[in-house]
Amino acid sequence: MTNWLPSLSDGAGPIYVRLADRIEADIAAGALPAGVKLPPQRNLAFDLGVTIGTVGRAYALVRERGLVSGEVGRGTFVLGSSEEPSRQPQPEVFGGTRFAPTPGKLRMDSTAAPDVGQARVIAEVAARIARDHAGDLLDYVRQPLPSWLEAGRAWLSRPGWEPETDAIVPTAGAHAAIMAVIAAMTSPGDRIVFETLTYSSIARSAALIGRRPVLVEIDSEGMIPEDFEHVCAQQHPKLAFLMPGLHNPTLATLPEDRLAEIVGIARRHNVWLIEDMVFGNLVDGAPGPLVLLAPERTFHVGSLSKSVAAGLRAGWVACPPHTAQRVHTASRMVSGSLPNYLLTETAARLVLSGEANTIRRSVRAETAAREAIARTIFQGSDFASRPDIPFLWMKLPEPWLSGLFRRAALEEGVLVDEEDEYKPTRTDRTHHRIRVGFSSIPSREDVKRGFETIRRVLEGGIAGHDSFG
Incomplete structure (x- = not known):
């Protein structure tokens, strides 16, 4: 550990850029020799009187410049001149949502769809779109195309249930769809039910925009209806987030009798339901979708990330009657735009051509x-x-x-x-x-x-x- 403390009085631009420039200059001058460990971000932020985020952005910038290496749990170290990051293929250094890529590590913390040769198919479809619709790539998307809605209807359909196209809202992935629903159907301060183990990024994102997560217990089959009833009676949540088709991380599927109980409780307490079927889309023989039992209050969400390709960032939500426009507006307001034209058009063509199912x-x-x-x-x-x-x-x-x-x-x-x-x-x-x-x-x-x-x-x-x- 070094006692190095940089001065940020010189230079121009954002503080994090000045800090990154100072690190680079001190490495060049020998003040930070190869192998030395930079101060922990929290300590340096305190010493400089800046936020941890500012230091984190500076450290990320010097990593991008190839000057340091960072490893979760160990810290950030100055590289020597002969230690440039390898340009040779490394075992799985991409993917994941929680940590920056870690060179040389096997990433078993990500569940994007595996490489089965789909990149070639996707590239061909995207190239045709870029060739034939180049003008559409230059402007904002004003309204979803009818084909995007039809693709969402086809992808979200389950045995015994098929949404109407006017209930479909295309989004930049399932996470974006879920957050659009939360923004549309709840207000700051409202409580949202999550299971005690769940896809927690949604709960954290909801808390970031002022919603209040409350927990319901689970067991080997999923959400416990009795505890859901208790939480609804005591805390009056507006919405509940579930993964009944396949629970992440426990792999439980909610049996039909529990689905019926949960629907009854939601109706008694007037709770909206979000059904995340991102993993459920891979499961054969799962119980019928929650939306089949409660179409008047269930938002059914799916995407291509686990089944086709995570990089397409394409998802859809099928909304209860008279709510699709609210979700569409919320999606646009929260994200600043409608989904990306090239990615969404590519995803729609893959679905409607049958290629997505083949993949x-x-x-x-x-x-x-x-x-x-x-x-x-x-x-x-x-x-x-x-x-x-x-x-x-x-x-x-x-x-x-x-x-x-x-x-x-x-x-x-x-x-x-x-x-x-x-x-x-x-x-x-x-x-x-x-x-x-x-x-x-x-x-x-x-x-x-x-x-x-x-x-x-x-x-x-x-x-x-x-x-x-």
Whole structure:
């Protein structure tokens, strides 16, 4: 650790740029020699009287310049002149939503659709659009195209249920769709129900715009109706967020009797429902969608991220009667525009041509092959998995804690998600579990290597890892 403290009195522009420039100058001058660790962001922010975010942006900028390397849990270090970041392909350094790419690490904290050759198909479709509709790429999107709505209707349809096209709102992915619904149907201060384990980015985003997350307990089958009833009676939430078709991270699917109970409770307490089917879209034989039971209050959300390609950023929400325009307006107001023309048109063409379903079948087959590898390597371990879903929900043996295991796996070159990533608010509940994603890594060989590393860390025990770092 260095006692280096930069002066920001010189230079022009934003503070973070001046700080990045000072770091670069001091590296060039030898004041920050190769291998030295930069001060922790929080400490430097305090010493300079700036925000942690300002320091974080500066550190990110000097990483982009190739001057330093950063690693989660260790810090930021100055690179030597011969330590330029490798331009050779690295094992899976892209993807994920919670951490910046970490060179040389196997990213088993992401569940984007695996590479099954869909890039070539997507590129061909996008090239045709750019060639034939170049003018549309130069302007704002004023209104969704009818084909975008039809594609949403086709993609969201489930056995026994098919939305009307005038109920469809296209968005830049499922997260954007869910946040548009929350912005449209609730007000600052309103309470929103989340399960005690869930896709917590939605809860955190909702809190950021002034909504108040409240928790409902879950068990091995999903949300517990009795606790939902209690929370509704005591806290009067406006909306509930669920993943009944396939729960992330537990892999539970809500049985039909619970779906019916939840719908009855929502009706009694006048609660809107958001049904996130991003993973459910991969599942065969799941119970009928929640929207089939409660079409008057359910917003049914889906996207292409897990089934086709996460980079397309294409999603849709099917809205209850007379609410689609509110959601459309909220989406436009929150994001500043309608969805990107090129990406949404590409997604719509993939869906309407049948290519998206072809890709989805290949994705499911690749996922099943990788899940079979996991079952072999982790035989005897306590974990939940499905052949159609690209992650495991793994119970850690005593005395592992999920945060400590994550750090230990990172030391061995593998990124996994600890359970706190799925807690929407602070809670005393511990499950001693990790989520292991295996779709974003390019090859099955690297997936197998990642699984073997995790197994080795599990069997090696906690004694070989420093819990005080």
